[in-house]
Amino acid sequence: MAAKPKAKAKPEAKPKAKSKAIPAAARLPLAEAVLRPTFRRERRALKAGIFPVAGCDEAGRGPLAGPVVAAAVILDPDRIPRGLNDSKKLDAAAREKLYEKICATAQVSVVFGAVQRIDRDNILRASLWAAARAVKALPVRPKLVFMDGNMKIDCGCDCEAVVSGDALVLSVAAASIVAKVTRDRYMTRLAQAYPGYGFERHMGYAVPEHRRALKALGPTPHHRQSFAPVAERLAALGQISGEAMDEALAAVLPL
Numbered sequence: 001m002a003a004k005p006k007a008k009a010k011p012e013a014k015p016k017a018k019s020k021a022i023p024a025a026a027r028l029p030l031a032e033a034v035l036r037p038t039f040r041r042e043r044r045a046l047k048a049g050i051f052p053v054a055g056c057d058e059a060g061r062g063p064l065a066g067p068v069v070a071a072a073v074i075l076d077p078d079r080i081p082r083g084l085n086d087s088k089k090l091d092a093a094a095r096e097k098l099y100e101k102i103c104a105t106a107q108v109s110v111v112f113g114a115v116q117r118i119d120r121d122n123i124l125r126a127s128l129w130a131a132a133r134a135v136k137a138l139p140v141r142p143k144l145v146f147m148d149g150n151m152k153i154d155c156g157c158d159c160e161a162v163v164s165g166d167a168l169v170l171s172v173a174a175a176s177i178v179a180k181v182t183r184d185r186y187m188t189r190l191a192q193a194y195p196g197y198g199f200e201r202h203m204g205y206a207v208p209e210h211r212r213a214l215k216a217l218g219p220t221p222h223h224r225q226s227f228a229p230v231a232e233r234l235a236a237l238g239q240i241s242g243e244a245m246d247e248a249l250a251a252v253l254p255l
Helices: 040-047 092-105 113-121 122-134 171-193 208-217 228-237 245-252
Strands: 053-059 066-072 107-113 144-148 158-162
Touching: 040 053, 053 122, 053 171, 066 122, 066 171, 092 171, 107 122, 107 171, 113 122, 144 171, 208 228, 208 245
Parallel strands: 053 144, 144 158
Antiparallel strands: 053 066, 066 107
16 A cells, blocks of 8 residues: 655744733823812801801902902801802902802901002001901901911901912902902002003003003002012102002092
């Protein structure tokens, strides 16, 4: 018998290349929750028998012109306006609407720290003075006040300083709205008395438009002479004496 032909040997299978592990895509961090003020601190105080509780804040530390304005607010726990927030996070229309609601439902006071006081004492002291006076001017004397920032005020009651209080404490947020709207209205009236500066748009802050007007027109009695850009312009013009600030404030009041 003829010998069977030998079967061809199968070629050895090449070892499969090890697949490279694909690293899992890194997860994007979840968006942080929007921080909004709450009534928790006030409610905690109320449960402890501490009432009334006020919030206090100011507007206008940074501008080159106009007063600093402090407001104090005691919210009615049963009539808290919806939408309260740090005034810096609201547009002008929302602030105006909330201002009306706050004044209609809460105890409110406002105090101006005039430019004369700012120049004499410095802006920090003038702000704290106005804040303390605002608390004392409330129709009902509070037993506790939450003050925006890291400094307490001597206001005739217990005071708790809360950093970023306007973003955390509802009554402070309400005070920030009242202070901001009051000051903006004042600066709008000031713009009518001193046209050309654009106060109704920048509210006295050191924007390019304001700096150009300051250079072209010179400082008004409402400019803060202790602030560098104003002091520099006064020096260039020669030192001039301003009008009494009580008279200057009266020129644009009532709001």
